Amino acid sequence: MVRALIFLSIILLYGLLNYWIGMRLWQLAGKFIPHVTASLYWLVFWLVVLSFLAGRLCERYVNYKIGQPLILLGSYWMAAMVYLAIILGLLELVRLADKRLTFLPRGAYEQFPTAPLIGFSVLIIVIVIIGYGWWNARIPHIIHYDINIPKQAGSIKQLHVVAVSDLHLGNTVHNKRLQGLVEMVNGLNPDIILLPGDIVDEDPMPFIEQNMGHTLRKLAPRYGIYAVPGNHEYIGGRWVEIINGLEKAGVNVLQDEVIKVADSFYVVGRDDLYSRYYTNNKRSDLQTIVQGIDKALPVIAIDHQPVNLSEPEEQGVDLQISGHTHRGQFFPFNIVTARIFEIDRGYLRKENLQVIVSTGFGTWGPPVRIGSQSEILDIVINFNSPAGKSPS
Known part of the structure; x- marks a missing residue:
């Protein structure tokens, strides 16, 4: 019972954190991508978010070869999630500070061109971080x-x-x-x-x-x-x-x-x-x-x-x-x-x-x-x- 409660708590926190990340990425980048609707965005987003869990289930109950690419995708997402949470969290602090001090252009987090500039910059930074981490992990000392x-x-x-x-x-x-x-x-x-x-x-x-x-x-x-x-x-x-x-x-x-x-x-x-x-x-x-x-x-x-x-x-x-x-x-x-x-x-x-x-x-x-x-x-x-x- 205790293990089940701990597991459910972790899943709940994981879901809430990813929902917040997904909302911020949609506001800053997703909605500015041509031909990408909110429905399509959230479908792809949750498929990526849940791919690790889906891969584990496939590995255990279906075939590990089917689960393997899903686990790999989900593994990369978990690292990306951490750095997205850190960077978006810092941006959230800046946004809250701006409400009091008004030092940013009006609508910087909602409107073109500043919002997608911020959003895609965040994505590029995270991709570079994960790329470096992948390279570094494969070089034994x-x-x-x-x-x-x-x-x-x-x-x-x-x-x-x-x-x-x-x-x-x-x-x-x-x-x-x-x-x-x-x-x-x-x-x-x-x-x-x-x-x-x-x-x-x-x-x-x-x-x-x-x-x-x-x-x-x-x-x-x-x-x-x-x-x-x-x-x-x-x-x-x-x-x-x-x-x-x-x-x-x-x-x-x-x-x-x-x-x-x-x-x-x-x-x-x-x-x-x-x-x-x-x-x-x-x-x-x-x-x-x-x-x-x-x-x-x-x-x-x-x-x-x-x-x-x-x-x-x-x-x-x-x-x-x-x-x-x-x-x-x-x-x-x-x-x-x-x-x-x-x-x-x-x-x-x-x-x-x-x-x-x-x-x-x-x-x-x-x-x-x-x-x-x-x-x-x-x-x-x-x-x-x-x-x-x-x-x-």
Whole structure:
């Protein structure tokens, strides 16, 4: 019942916001386009606005290939909606100020030529912003860190880790982009690869039909590939298929598990914090997971969401790698993630715990990044070295 009320509230707010945007765009631009009637304008407008929801329904109940273009269209609209709301909101403030101060020409927001000049300028600005965001989202950056863990790891003095979070393989991040990622990661020649969740974006069908598992099998680090589920593996309700597909591709998916690698260090993989909402099973506490391990050896944890960082700090984790935040993916949501998370991107040290949070490789929803970037983490860990060296 609570979830249904939240969902209906979101749909209502989404509809009201879009109605306001639609009204302003009609007043400023739509009614000045030749041969475009109000009925035609609103028909096209609502088809675009509702395309994401329609695509999701088609994906679930009809065929994902039919839903895919609708989801893509709706995803772009969601990003455009945000910037239209911001710009039109600012214009609304100017209009209200003009009512008191009368500094604009009379009828500037209603009459030709000033109204369409304003309206089409707004549309062009938003198109440019979204175009930049699309381009920026498709250029991955290799982010390098040198860190020290003051423990011995058997005969291993240095470990080269590549971590890639939030691939979101599916409707917007296709096999071609995965192939490019695999080439970049293999070019770094890592000893071990870590995937901190949201690898497959809800629906496993694009992953299966595009044979992305075959592409992942081209990764062959010395000590293997380890992953944890993120919230998006669970959201679509088909996490079993997703995890099986990843395992078949040579990815070791850890769900509240510990594995000792090369008899030298531990990788701790935590189930996603939100898994309880979909599986009715609460994830184990970290103390239970690491009970009995030899903490004289290095302990590396992968946890999709960088939350409750006091827990790994207290349980002797040396390094935690997370994702999830996307650093908001596009402005102004980076302001939100900066307030929600203790760290939403980059490096943090808490006593003996070191935390690295990635903005992720792929995107969810709008395939745009503004104020964030696509990342591949390239981490060199030196063992048995003096603590306190800052990451480069």
